[in-house]
Amino acid sequence: MRYALQKIGQFAIVFFIVTFTVMILMRLGLNAPGDPARTLLGGTADQELIDATTEKYRLDSNPFVQYVFWMTNMVQGDMGFSVPNSQPVFDYIQGRILTTLLLGFYAIFWGLVIAVPLAVRQAHKRDSWFDKFGSGAAFAFVSAPAIVLAPILTILLIKENTIGMPPPFGDFQVTIGGWFPRIGDKVYPWQDLGEHFRNFFVPTLVLTLPIAAIFSRLLRGDMVMTLQADFVTLASAKGVSPRRVLWVHALRNSLFSLLTSVGLQIGGIVGGAIVAEQFFDLDGMGSMLVTAILQKDLFTVQSASAILVGSVVIVNLTVDLMYGVLDPRIRHARAIA
Amino acid sequence: MSDLIQASSRDIDGPLLVLKDVTTHFKTPRGLVRAVDGVSFTLDRGKALGIVGESGSGKTILSRSIMGLLPPRGTVRGGSITFEGREIGNLGRKEMRSVWGKEMAMIFQDPMTSLNPVMKIGRQIAEPLQIHLGMTKQNAWATAERLLQDVRIPEAKRRLEQYPHEMSGGMRQRVMIAIALACGPTALFADEPTTALDVTVQAQILDLLGEQRRDRNMSLVLVTHDLGVVAGHTDEIAVMYGGKLVEKATTKGLFANMKMPYTEALLNSIPRLEDRSHTRLSAIAGRPPDLVNPPKGCRFAPRCPYAQPKCQNEEPPLVPTAEDPNHLYACWYPVGSPENTEIKVRIAASKSEFAAAAGGN
Incomplete structure (x- = not known):
């Protein structure tokens, strides 16, 4: 318990440092240095409006006061106003946050669903053709981040391509691709599951394949080590079935790198989501953040980054607490620490 | 149904375990490693056999070969192993899965790494009971508690809920024994069960093994490098060297009349309490033989103080002694033979000559 509180404290500090830095940086520079309200409102705003905005959001006070003011308002659902979008930032984010959350969740979820069975089987049949093929594929996808994968998958799955052969080989033509829409109006799972799938499939794939590759490489390595441990041989010598040896005795002892990586990948997913959302015209938080930065939409940038940083921090906090759930030795050490 | 078939195929009166010319070779990039090379012996029910040899003599591989616990890839097995009349x-x-844990069980060397660190002790003991005897979880845990009491672990009920890291090495080895005993196996293989333990705990564990063996009429194969360990806890001893059996006798017979110079060397390497300090x-000088290219003649010849030209060129067969047909040895000039005595006298003479020369200076 004390450990958990300690960790929460640590992560709160991280959250504060990142969000506070974002806030300060947004106050500096831009179009009118030192005058965030003018930047925020654009070049043509009159002085009266600028003064009123400065007054309303306390933009001329000490940064710490501004920070507390910002956070207090944000918790209450007031994130300020987005001038380029002519709507409150809260509404702006609300319409988009779910897309990114779903995308991030799918990326991690499918990454695990693909990687875990693959890695367990690879470790079990080490150095077999299956293992070599799996490692090769994983290596290929590790080296293909979202920005590389997105155009490739677009060509393969979204665009229609006609493949033909010149006459000596026969005159035939096949059309492939065009199976998934490029521009999808966002469809949520509770609206139409099939359409939602078509909508999210390719962007999810773009995010999940590199992640699955990293996960499977890490888990395979740990699992190979674990399978050489004495207790695994003992489990076999007790008459435990190979499947149970793998999934019950060996897997839980091999999850540490994987778990750490889940926490680290969350940060990467935010980056990947920006690429995927831009590329596939899914309007989520990633594309929103990019637009907002370009439009100097100060309040949107602030709040969106606070939410993203908050999610990354929460996932990593969960990961840290999960170590203890996985391994009683860590729980024990934490209890007496 | 299957129980009946199994029961009828069991040879109740015959020996428990018969090995005939068992070989285990490993394919490696360097060549074929002849880890176990033509080992034959018989183990009766309820008896304790010690397999003795230094590291690399093949004793661990032999015990794992009998259990069939070696990785299938790259392993070439030969010969015949009959267990309860079944090949x-x-x-x-x-x-083998139905045999493992139920009829044959194994205790490993290092109790620190042999228990699953993330699984409760109770669950690890209950597992074979649930798998082989079809016990419910509740019954299995109750049996596990009794097993912990059998291996003299105090507060058994509380211990069931603990994890391995909460126990000492000796305690963990007792848990290992409890796991091995769980389904009442007829043969127990203990691979250096006391090597990783404190000297004070070693005797306790060996006594516990002996006591459980007698109580359960179980056969025990005790694999060790320490002749001292097997001396008080076995009925028979098999000495292995370079993947081969080089001497086998009853424990008494072996210590009374050892034939093989290697056995003698093993015994001499045990420090004696009555020796003067310092x-x-x-x-034993030298290293165990390379099992990819073993020596042509006797495998011990390169390290044997009594080796003669014949030893380098011809491999000695495993033959019984004149006095005891059950005492087998493989040596051209066994300890006690006229040739051996003569060489011993010569070595002693040259030693004293050397000492005299050194002293005269």
């Missing part, structure tokens, strides 16, 4: 030498891991420990 098991050619069975795969799948077929006595140099006697070790």
Whole structure:
């Protein structure tokens, strides 16, 4: 318990440092240095409006006061106003946050669903053709981040391509691709599951394949080590079935790198989501953040980054607490620490 | 149904375990490693056999070969292993699973790494009971508690809920024994069960093994490098060197009348309490033979103080002694033979000559 509180404290500090830095940086520079309200409102705003905005959001006070003011308002659902979008930032984010959350969740979820069975089987049949093929594929996808994968998958799955052969080989033509829409109006799972799938499939794939590759490489390595441990041989010598040896005795002892990586990948997913959302015209938080930065939409940038940083921090906090759930030795050490 | 078939195929009166010319070779990039090379012996029910040899003599591989616990890839097995009248030498891991834990069990060397660190002790003991005897979880845990009491672990009920890291090495080895005993196996293989333990705990564990063996009429194969360990806890001893059996006798017979110079060397390398302090420990010079290219003649010849030209060129067969047909040895000039005595006298003479020369200076 004390450990958990300690960790929460640590992560709160991280959250504060990142969000506070974002806030300060947004106050500096831009179009009118030192005058965030003018930047925020654009070049043509009159002085009266600028003064009123400065007054309303306390933009001329000490940064710490501004920070507390910002956070207090944000918790209450007031994130300020987005001038380029002519709507409150809260509404702006609300319409988009779910897309990114779903995308991030799918990326991690499918990454695990693909990687875990693959890695367990690879470790079990080490150095077999299956293992070599799996490692090769994983290596290929590790080296293909979202920005590389997105155009490739677009060509393969979204665009229609006609493949033909010149006459000596026969005159035939096949059309492939065009199976998934490029521009999808966002469809949520509770609206139409099939359409939602078509909508999210390719962007999810773009995010999940590199992640699955990293996960499977890490888990395979740990699992190979674990399978050489004495207790695994003992489990076999007790008459435990190979499947149970793998999934019950060996897997839980091999999850540490994987778990750490889940926490680290969350940060990467935010980056990947920006690429995927831009590329596939899914309007989520990633594309929103990019637009907002370009439009100097100060309040949107602030709040969106606070939410993203908050999610990354929460996932990593969960990961840290999960170590203890996985391994009683860590729980024990934490209890007496 | 299957129980009946199994019961009828069991040979109740015959020996428990018969090995005939068992070989285990490993394919490696360097060549074929002849880890176990033509080992034959018989183990009766309820008896304790010690397999003795230094590291690399093949003793661990032999015990794992009998259990069929070696990785299938790259392993070449030969010969015949009959267990309770049934040939098991050619069975795969799948077929062996019903034997593992139920009829044959194994205790490993290092109790620190042999228990699953993330699983409660109770669950690890209950597992084979649930798998082989079809017990419910509740019954299995109750049995596990009794097993912990059998291996003299105090507060058994509380211990069931603990994890391995909460126990000492000796305690963990007791848990290992409890796991091995769980389904009442007829043969127990203990691979250096006390090597990783404190000297004070070693005797306790060995006594516990002996006591459980007698109570359960179980056969025990005790694999160790320490002749001292097997001396008080076995009925028979098999000495292995370079993947081969080089001497086998009853424990009494072996210590009374050892034939093989290697056995003698092993015994001499045990430090003696009555030695003066600062006595140099006697070790066997040299290294165990390379099992990819073993020596042509006797495998011990390169390290044997009594080796003669014949030993280098011709491999000695495993033959019984004149006095005891059950005492087998493989040596051209066994300890006690006229030739051996003569060489011993010569060595002693040259030693004293050397000492005299050194002293005269």
